[in-house]
Amino acid sequence: MLWVDKYRPKTLAQVIVHEDIAQNLTKLVTEQDCPHLLFYGPSGSGKKTLIMALLRQIFGPSAEKVKVENRNWKIDAGSRTIDLELTTLASTNHVELSPSDVGFQDRYIVQEIIKEMAKNRPIDTKGKKGFKVLVLNEVDKLSREAQHSLRRTMEKYSASCRLILCCNSSSKVTEAIRSRCLNIRINAPSAEQIVKVLEFIGKKEGLQLPSGFAARIAEKSNRNLRRAILSFETCRVQQYPFTSNQAIPPMDWEEYISEIATDIMKEQSPKRLFQVRGKVYELLINCIPPEIVLKRLLHELLKKLDAELKHEVCHWAAYYEHRMRLGQKAIFHIEAFVAKFMSIYKAFLIATFG
């Protein structure tokens, strides 16, 4: 297995990056109980790791014995019945699922599963732990309706079930839900923290790390711990006795976007825009989310841009991203941004060089 998985902390005590949060969580569950929790933060910051460690802290090692289940729900919605299928991970004490996978019918899942769990309340001999934990992933992708139905059930069944919600951005979770949970922000690890982790792994693996090498990886990783560790392992595979100036293999899609940015900078014309469209389509086809494409593209463009244009370009990127989220066809908006950039840049070039 990969280092990412191998050196993932299993318990709250092993956690390196967010030690303070881990300590708080430990204290929180000393009473064998906890409120509803909402973990939010960028990807690769350790949310899931913390949640798993927390579950282990509550339920002991049995929380790690999970089985995958493809569950079917038959929901009687007035005149018709809806069939839904969803993969869940379940142990005796908890259930994990991503309700947003079923799309706009996620509301039924959320309602059904909580009711079901409330019905099958685990009986503990000591009279404690009389609750189950429901881990909901990607809550920010839940539809409005699902979130609304969630907020009532959260209160109603709070005796028998605890929710742990996990999402990237809390802004997409309704106020009502946020106020019912203990919000825990897991911020992206700083470069120092990443370096610390990498050095820890290096030590465990018995590797010689040249000075500054870990820092370089951390810098490249965009404060994403998962990516940092993966890059680290990649470097190890590529060339073992590390050299301090060793090339760190880039992400392919980022590389491709930077190619696009170069194309845009080279020529500004409808024809070039058409080529860019083809490339953007390539990225989108390969499951790169359009927001990320736009964000990365802006990043790459800003690198090559004069300082006086940066502000304006950022403004337009934000403008088109907003529209993209309102709309349906992301390609229209990404392309509109590219066109806008080309227009600005070309005007700038003409003004500067005549």
Place this chain on the structure above:
Amino acid sequence: MQKKKKLPNHSPSFFPLTVTGTLTLLLPMDMDMDIPLPEELELLEANSHFYEEPYVYSPPSDPSPPQSPTLKNLEIDGSKRPRNSDAIESPPDENKRTKRIDIEEEEEEEEEEEDWLRYAPPEETKEEDWLRYAPPEETNVEVAVEKDEEVYLSRFMSAINGACMPVTAPSGGERVYAKISGAQRDEGLEKLNRKERSKGLLPEPVNVLLQRVEQQAFAKALEASSEHQIDITIPETTMVHEQLWVEKYAPSSFTELLSDEQTNREVLLWLKQWDSCVFGSEIRSTSDEVLSALRRHSSTEHRKSFDLDFSRKNRGHRWINGNNNHIDNVDHGTNNLKGMQDFLNKNSRLNGPPEQKILLLCGSPGLGKTTLAHVAAKHCGYRVVEVNASDDRSTSTIEAKILDVVQMNSVMADARPKCLVIDEIDGALGDGKGAVEVILKMVSAERKHDFGKENNAKKKGSKTASLTRPVICICNDLYAPALRPLRQIAKVHIFVQPTVSRVVSRLKYICNREGMETSSIALTALAEFTECDIRSCLNTLQFLHKKNETLNVMDISSQVVGRKDVSKSAFDIWREIFHKRRTKRDRKSNTGSGSSYGEFDFLHALISNRGDYDVILDGIHENILQLRYHDPVMHKTVKCLNSLGISDVMQQYVMRTQQMSLQVYQPSVAITLHRIVAQVQKPTLEWPKSFQRYRTMLMEKTDILKAWHQKIPPYISRHLSTKSCIEDLISPLLHILSPPNFRPVALHLLSETEKNNMTQLVNVMVSYSITYKNMKSDSLSINMGHEAVSDASALSFEPPIGEFIAYKDYRSDHHVLALAMKQVLLHEVEKQKILQVSNGKSAQRTDGRCNGDQGVVGKGASVAKSAKTIGENAGAGTKTFGNAKNISNTRQGNLSTSTVSLSLVSSRSATVEAKQISTSDVRKARSGFDFFERFRKPSSRGSLDSEIAVVKEVTLERDLRPLLFKFNEGFTNAVKRPVRMRDFLL
């Protein structure tokens, strides 16, 4: 003599009394006759008992005509009138006529004086006889009969002297009494009876009818020839005002048609090709001439005036020709007859109906498709039977109807053959399909028939429903889905708009006749406005006329009158959006805001009539960057894309809130774009495929990703979302999976660290459930810049994770392992998986916890499968890894000698597949025991009698321990034997 030999053959019962003096007169003709073809004789024989039948039921293309006339002539000589009633029912027959002329001429004067009983001869308007060579009346005219004074018919029995028979007419149920002639009575009663019966088919004497028909036809023909010219020169002055102009001035003759001459002629040519089939044998010579003329004309661009001349000339000629024919026939009847029959025999098959039996006319409404079909069919002597959308067009009804048209001939009302016109065949999908199906069935039946029994052609149409009459289908949209099959077999004619000048001249002519004042400019504008839809032009004009208004140019654009509500294809709409019209009108009023307003209106109507804004905007998006518009700083492009973005946001909002009424604002987006980018030059357009492609590809890839994600064991996959898989994982994983410093050598040659690396790599692959798979198409490795691997057995990752970074025009620097290395890895991975499964099972049993039983079964199945894949890949022989714990030491020696290929996991909870294999193995092993006994005896402790007990023990033991053993199929030259599992286990 031939005749005498033949006669008894055909109808001995018919003609005992017909041997009179006239026989001698006929004999010379018969001498020149060909001996009939065998099939003809057959037919005649078959029909000899009921003489009328073949004429009622058989199609006119019956090859028997050469024979039948002689028979009839013989009857005539016998002066039996009843028999002659056959002549009317029988299809027009030229031969008959030629032979009877002598008789007819003698008696013409007398017959004219006879009083006429009721008989409705087929009505026929003769426009251009030169084109039609089978007018039924004409033949009837010449069928004359010797008059017999003694025999007559009457409605009253008292009016007849002597014996009589009551006869009821089939039409109208009129009853008459026929006197039985003395001559007949002399001959014998049973024959008399038959004659009387056949006579009864007509209510009045045949000679009377024939006479009358002849006269009428002649008169009408004359009338028609003169009338036509009158029709053109002298306009009708009095008219009923209630009548629609469209109907009133509908073209009634071929020459008046407004549609494209070429199409007209092609249609006519096609119809004429049916003649040999429909009308039988008539006047091939004329027909050939006509056909060639038609061909000539359909290629030349000569138009109306010449056409008229030509037709007139020919009409005259035709009549002379016809008369000549008569005379000729009288003079050299024998020669002609012979020639005719030769011709028939040769051509009955050669000149059958045209290859494509269906004619499909398509074009936008109002171009005159229906009119053309009607006029042309009428012109060629058909009676038009129209089936349109107003009729019931379900399969059963339409089939009955078509059969009726195609196979039956009406006896009384209108003897002309029918021509089926199916109008609006594309109309209602479900119903129209019925019609199409029936036609297809008939055509295919026909085809089969033709191939099967080509020489047996006379049976055609007896049982199978085949097409023997022309069928014309009319549709608006050639590419309607229902018409797809029809399109392939039919002859398709696409109507194009008639030229504006033609339409205008016609309109002008009509206006003049109606006394309406118009200018040709206004008419031209009107024609342009309606896109030469004559029907709507006329309706508009009539409407204006009723309102006592005059048509002027301003009216047309401002009035709603004459506006057509057409929805155009998406391509047309894109073209309109990207194409700037530069007509005179536009330029003139470009100074004011009038034109832009008109343009806006026009585009708005166009787009909103089409609806389907999603497609429209996609198409704009697809094509807009390909346009050549002047845009130095890309302001226009930005504006366009902004507008598109707005429309997308709007669309999304409308769909989410279901407020469809907001869709009305969509066309204005497109119009904005038009204002920005429209060019004078015509754009080349493409259908918006890329967005659809993106959608489907994205779905595919997401599915792959999700499937993979589910296969990864939960302790890893729970930490990864599919999104982060793509963003963070795949690129590094690909690097990790194919390390550059990996030597493709045998495992035992590797150093310790290399071995460590190897096991780690295998570990990663197993834990991420990645493996290698045979791939036929080698797109991946080419994309990755690895040209060396081009043989068929290239291995690629099993969830094709490499594809996620295989962007177009992008070369990643991923290292690709050598094929040998991949094979080793594949092998190791499979082994590792098997070990894991067996470990998992023993752990499971000791734990006693049933942890995801489902998953285990699935995994087991996959193991069995993967075991087979190993067999295919046939990796280099490597020593087997045993799970030492699980395999007893004594057996291990045995196992390790046998090398890799097939591995099986046998345990209590073995997979279904494994069970099947093992049971079958056991079954096979029953007979073949002794070979392995040799191995077993020295090693095993037991003798034969203790063996059974041991076996029992062993099975228990086996059930406790999962076992790995491998069997190499291909490596032994020794005798192959089925072997029991337990033989290994002992």
